Amino acid sequence: MDGREIMLGGIRAALGRASASGAPEALPPVSCEESAIPPEDIVNRFCEELEHVGGCAARLESGDEVKEYLEKLLRQEDNPVVAVADDAIIRSTGLHAWLGDTDACLIPTLREFASLPPLNSKTKLVGDGASLDGRPLMDEYKSALLKAHIGITSAEYGIAETGTLVLHSGHSQTRLISLLPPIHVCLLHPSRITGRMCDLLASVRAAFAQGRTLPQSMTFITGPSCTADIEQTLVKGMHGPRELHVLLSSSIH
């Protein structure tokens, strides 16, 4: 008998069952107990909740306002190093090209890393020239990312009830870019914000039903990272970002 049989057999015996039962008794139907948030209040509520946990919510009309906001952040650092996620939403904003024209140092995307010969004219390499001498690409990329001040990603969804961003892993490296740099800027289209967590979970499940699976990593981000392990005193910015800026704009597609 292998470990699985032993353990499952032990559990059945403990529950007083002779053998594997058929389908277990039906679970209560999934119901959303929280009252729905009126659609016109969703964005407001999202911003309120986010600010409550120490995040910054900015409602910006145009792409220019987005760039203006970013400029202010860049100016906080003398030689700002920026990592930008490589997804369709970000690409549609033209941020890569725009940042290339500022004095920010842009960390290449993983794809760019892979297709180097180095010193591609559109990107500036960071640190020690990022030589790829035998070190696996991912490691190289990670070391570069550790030097970034600002990470810019988009989010799949938002949850108004808790001021939460929902990020899926995939091709865009949102996972590390939203985690390693001390400042995380996240672009989100206001229409992608759902009211309640139960709605979000239901839609995630629906989107990944029919044999598809969830993304390998889905992350709920609610405010900047923090800790209260020393005398229960809250400090912002532990291992994850210290600042979270969510830029809500319909100019993002």
Place this chain on the structure above:
Amino acid sequence: MLHAIESENFVENQRGALENPHLQRAMTKATEKFVAARVKLEAGDSAQWNRLRNRAREIKELTIANLDHYLDEFAANVERLGGHVFWAADAEAANRYITHLARQRGVRLAVKAKSMMGEEIGVNHALAASGVEPVETDLGEYIVQLAGERPSHINMPAVHKTRGDIAELFAEKLHVGRTDKVEDLTSLARRLLRERFASAGMGITGVNFAVAETGTIVLIENEGNIRLTTSLPRVHVALMGIEKIVPRLEDLEVFLKLLPLSASGQKLTAAVSFLTGVKDAASEEGPEEFHVVIIDNGRVEILANPHLRESLFCIRCGACLNACPVYQKIGGHAYGWVYPGPIGAVLTPQLIGRKRAPDLPFASTLCGACKDACPLKINIPEMLLHLRHEIKEGSDGVGASRKEERPRRTRLIRQLVNLAERAAFKLWAAVMQDAGRYRRAGRIARIVQRVFGQRNAAGDSTLPIKRWTRTRQLPQLAPGSFTSRWPEISRRTKRETND
């Protein structure tokens, strides 16, 4: 490092805890914050709180009653999506699997997120013994690891240390100038740990919840170290107790709200990670290998006991610790093992054996604050009583074997005391059940009090009863019973209202 299990020395340890001014200072400060957090919680949306609790209980009851089915479903999904499942009967089996895996993958450094299961199986010690350096990344765990101690709370591992303690510890162990500012201590830890994350070959976490229908594990945190632990190293190992299962993705909502709310008064923690399988070919980020170690280690035995099965509902929020007047005074280390406080008093005797923790279920006033605080409404006082009964009546030989170890004179005195105790309770019952006897007893007691004065009976005696009377005072009886004084009181009241 391997910490010895100290639960059998509870009586001594709790006395030491009470007499430790350092610990008392830290616990007093901590308790102020526990109480404030509780007040805030109760001032919040109590309708929602109750709704969540009822719903959570419903789900847990159904899940635990069909645990084999859901565990199997979960494991099948994990494997279908490229993960590995190892079914570990006990700590040794789990550690063997993990250290073997580490060796095979050439792992020299493993970063760890906070995991009570990891503490329970002693994985750090097993790793170190096989040449792998385990590094705790949760700030609280990092602090206690530096200090060579166990965590003293389920969520706030270093709650027994003041800021000064931590400042001194860092200065001494990290060879830096001393700073007492919380921000500076935090950034120092952040900086040092970042370097470890980058070079670790394995990340080890626990599991907060495991979703059967999707094969997803869910981890909640505020610091970001779990996200780092599960995205930087190439191998991710998740340690999971059998009771962590929830059936469906949507069932998570209730738990994702309850756990942060009871643990730290938050609506939601700063990050929640939902991890499913291994990355697909197109995705570049994330570990290359995912291993779930499903661990029994005594839980199946708990499952088999219908009186104690409910202790498997625990979601490790720590609210019962915060509410417990005993924990607030003695802190976590006195309990001697991994799980302190009320839930610790219930789990420890079951997981390590009643013989090795016979005093823990007695370390309670049965005030019920834990049950009120518990998001799953676990009836801890009931279970403590049940365990007390088991231990005293020696249903598994505990009572008997303990008795045999004592010298004859002690045993005789104990037998006399037990007899006296039983007789006293019989007498008490007889008095309380008859109004006439009650009145007469009251009259006699008042005479005795007048004659002997208000004094702590047997205060200085060497009888075993001293242990009970040393911390209790006899109540002072009023000059007359209420019923005897009522005619006078009622006359006086009528006079006053007529004036």
